Amino acid sequence: MSETKLFNDFEKSSAIDWKNQIIKELKDKPFENLISKTPEGISIKPFYHKDTAEHSEMNIQNPIQKMNEALPPRYWANQAKVVVDSEKGANQSALEALNGGAEGIIFVIDKADINLETLLNDIQPEYCMISFESSEPFYSLISQYLNFISAHGIDSHKISGFYHCDIIECRDAGIIGINDHDFESIAELIRHADDYPDFKPLCISSNLFHNSGANITHESALLLSKAVEFFDKLTDLKLELNQILKSTVFSVAVGSHFFFEIAKLKALKFNLLKIAEAYDSKTNPDDLFIHCNTSIRTKSALDFNVNLLRNTNEAMAAVLGGCNSLWVQPHDEAAGKLTSKTFQRIALNVSNILKEESHLDKVVDPTKGSYYIENTINEISTSAWRIFTEFEEDGSYNHHYENGNVHQIIDTDAGKAEQNLWARKELMIGANTYQLIGEKISAYLDTEESGKSLESKRLTATIEHMRYRVEKLVEEKGEEARPLAQIILLGTDPVSKAKSDFAYSFLGIAGIGISSEEFTDKLEENIKLDKNAAITVLCYAETPENLEKYIAKHKGILLIAGQEPNEAELQKAGLYGCINRKVDTKRFLDRLLKDLGIELL
Known part of the structure; x- marks a missing residue:
C-alpha cells in the first residue's frame, strides 16, 4: 500500500481562518447574521471545526454488541407491541x-391476572426480548413472570426485557395516584430481578414530556429531575444507585429534529453519568439502557402516509443516538386510526431495513468525530443540566409538578411550537403545506380535548380540527360544497408564482381548494372569473395602478397574496385582506370560514 500522504500539499486551515474568510465574503454584513437560534435557544453556527470541538468526551460511544462474536458489532432490539386482549x-x-423480523415483544396489558403459560406458548424468552407495558402498575405480574422463567429452568442470565410502567408518568397523566408503597414495591421488584441482570423492572420515561410538547432541553431536564426523584426514594429504601441503574429502562420518544434527537440521547447518557458520580456510584455507560419510541407529537392525521417518512427519520436518529431497544409505532396508529397488519409490518421493517440494508449495525458509532453533533451534545447537555440543577435547588420534581411549574414549562413550549406551525415557520407536509385536499378525515377529530396539560397530542391537532370543519360539510353535502378559490397571476414572473404557491398552502390549511389559475398581463374588469370560486386571490410582483378601482368593482371575497402598505384603505374599498407570513393564520382562516358560512363545530 502506498505511504503517500495525499493531503500534505494542502495548507491546514484553522477555525479563525474559516471565520475570517466568511467575514471577507460577507463584506459589510456582520458574521452574527449567519447564526440562528433553535426553539431551545441553542445557536446554530455557519460552520464547525475541530479547533472548537473541545467536548468530544461527551459523545459517549454507542454500546458494542458483546453477546456473540458472529453478530455485527452494533445491536438494538427491534420491538413489536402486542395488546393482550386474550392470551391465545x-x-x-x-x-x-x-417470525416477521421482531427481536422483542412488548405485551401491553391492562390487568395482572395473565395466564403466562398460554401467552408465552412456543415463545423462547432466552432468544428474544420479552417486555410488558401497562398504564398502571401490576408488580405481581412481573414477579410472576420472573418466577415463570425460574420454574421452566431457563437461564436467568439469558433473559432480557423490561417493564414499561413509569408510575410518576402515570400519575402525571392523571391515571393513578402514587404513594410510598409504590416505591417499596419497585424496590422489592428490583431485588427480585437481581438474578436477571438483563431484565429492567424500573421504567423512567420522558415520553409524556415530549408528546405533550416540551422542547428538547426541557424534556431532557425534566427526565433528569424525575430520575433523581426515583433515585432518592429508592436509595432511601437501601438500594445502591448502581443496582438501580442496572435495573432501569430509560424510555425516550424521538422526534423529527434529526441531529438534535441524536444529540439528546447522547447528552442524556452524559448527564446520567454525572448524576451517578454525585451519588458516588461508578457506572459504566453500557449499564444505561435506553428504549426509544417514535414520536406521537410529530405525526399527523392529514396525508397520514407521510408519517412513514417521519418514522424512518426518527428511528434512524434513535439508532445513531445509541438506543438499545426501538419500537416504531405504525404510522396510521400514530394518526389516531385503527392500525392494520400491513402497517404493523411496515413499522417492524423500518428497523430491519436500517440493519439489513442501511447497515447501521455494522458501524458502532457513525457520529464520532462529527464536530456539529458533538457541539450540539454539549449545548443540550449543558442547557438541560442548568435547568435540572435550578429545579433541584428549588425542590424535587414532585414539588414542581404539584405547584404547576412542570405544566407551565410544557404549555409554553407547546404554545410556541403551535404558533410556529400556524405561521409556517415549521412545515409539516399535508398539514400546513402541500395539502391533500379532499382526503377523507375520520370523525374522531370532532372529539374535544380533555384539557389536561400533560397529554400526548399531535402538534397538528388544531389544524386537523379546522380541516374537519370543511371535510364534514363536504361529506354531508357533496364535493360541490367545498369552498374554492381562483388565483389570478399578473404575469409569469417568479414573485407572482411564489405568491401563488403560498396561497395554495395558506388556504389549503382550511381545506379550501383551488379551482383554477388565470394568467393575465393587466388587472382588468373583464378578467374571466370562475363562478364556482367564492374567493379570488391576486398575485403580482408590482402593485397595479388600478388596484383600488378593481377592488371596488369586484364582487365576492378578494384576497391579495403578499403585503400592501395601505391594506386598511384597500379594505375600506372592499378588499377582504392580505395573506402573508405575518398574518395570524388561525384567526384569519377561522373568520374566513365563518364568513363562508362554515361555523365552528
Missing part, C-alpha cells in the same frame, strides 16, 4: 411478529 390471540400475534 396475543400469543399468535407475538409469534407472527417474531
Whole structure:
C-alpha cells in the first residue's frame, strides 16, 4: 500500500481562518447574521471545526454488541407491541411478529391476572426480548413472570426485557395516584430481578414530556429531575444507585429534529453519568439502557402516509443516538386510526431495513468525530443540566409538578411550537403545506380535548380540527360544497408564482381548494372569473395602478397574496385582506370560514 500522504500539499486551515474568510465574503454584513437560534435557544453556527470541538468526551460511544462474536458489532432490539386482549390471540400475534423480523415483544396489558403459560406458548424468552407495558402498575405480574422463567429452568442470565410502567408518568397523566408503597414495591421488584441482570423492572420515561410538547432541553431536564426523584426514594429504601441503574429502562420518544434527537440521547447518557458520580456510584455507560419510541407529537392525521417518512427519520436518529431497544409505532396508529397488519409490518421493517440494508449495525458509532453533533451534545447537555440543577435547588420534581411549574414549562413550549406551525415557520407536509385536499378525515377529530396539560397530542391537532370543519360539510353535502378559490397571476414572473404557491398552502390549511389559475398581463374588469370560486386571490410582483378601482368593482371575497402598505384603505374599498407570513393564520382562516358560512363545530 502506498505511504503517500495525499493531503500534505494542502495548507491546514484553522477555525479563525474559516471565520475570517466568511467575514471577507460577507463584506459589510456582520458574521452574527449567519447564526440562528433553535426553539431551545441553542445557536446554530455557519460552520464547525475541530479547533472548537473541545467536548468530544461527551459523545459517549454507542454500546458494542458483546453477546456473540458472529453478530455485527452494533445491536438494538427491534420491538413489536402486542395488546393482550386474550392470551391465545396475543400469543399468535407475538409469534407472527417474531417470525416477521421482531427481536422483542412488548405485551401491553391492562390487568395482572395473565395466564403466562398460554401467552408465552412456543415463545423462547432466552432468544428474544420479552417486555410488558401497562398504564398502571401490576408488580405481581412481573414477579410472576420472573418466577415463570425460574420454574421452566431457563437461564436467568439469558433473559432480557423490561417493564414499561413509569408510575410518576402515570400519575402525571392523571391515571393513578402514587404513594410510598409504590416505591417499596419497585424496590422489592428490583431485588427480585437481581438474578436477571438483563431484565429492567424500573421504567423512567420522558415520553409524556415530549408528546405533550416540551422542547428538547426541557424534556431532557425534566427526565433528569424525575430520575433523581426515583433515585432518592429508592436509595432511601437501601438500594445502591448502581443496582438501580442496572435495573432501569430509560424510555425516550424521538422526534423529527434529526441531529438534535441524536444529540439528546447522547447528552442524556452524559448527564446520567454525572448524576451517578454525585451519588458516588461508578457506572459504566453500557449499564444505561435506553428504549426509544417514535414520536406521537410529530405525526399527523392529514396525508397520514407521510408519517412513514417521519418514522424512518426518527428511528434512524434513535439508532445513531445509541438506543438499545426501538419500537416504531405504525404510522396510521400514530394518526389516531385503527392500525392494520400491513402497517404493523411496515413499522417492524423500518428497523430491519436500517440493519439489513442501511447497515447501521455494522458501524458502532457513525457520529464520532462529527464536530456539529458533538457541539450540539454539549449545548443540550449543558442547557438541560442548568435547568435540572435550578429545579433541584428549588425542590424535587414532585414539588414542581404539584405547584404547576412542570405544566407551565410544557404549555409554553407547546404554545410556541403551535404558533410556529400556524405561521409556517415549521412545515409539516399535508398539514400546513402541500395539502391533500379532499382526503377523507375520520370523525374522531370532532372529539374535544380533555384539557389536561400533560397529554400526548399531535402538534397538528388544531389544524386537523379546522380541516374537519370543511371535510364534514363536504361529506354531508357533496364535493360541490367545498369552498374554492381562483388565483389570478399578473404575469409569469417568479414573485407572482411564489405568491401563488403560498396561497395554495395558506388556504389549503382550511381545506379550501383551488379551482383554477388565470394568467393575465393587466388587472382588468373583464378578467374571466370562475363562478364556482367564492374567493379570488391576486398575485403580482408590482402593485397595479388600478388596484383600488378593481377592488371596488369586484364582487365576492378578494384576497391579495403578499403585503400592501395601505391594506386598511384597500379594505375600506372592499378588499377582504392580505395573506402573508405575518398574518395570524388561525384567526384569519377561522373568520374566513365563518364568513363562508362554515361555523365552528
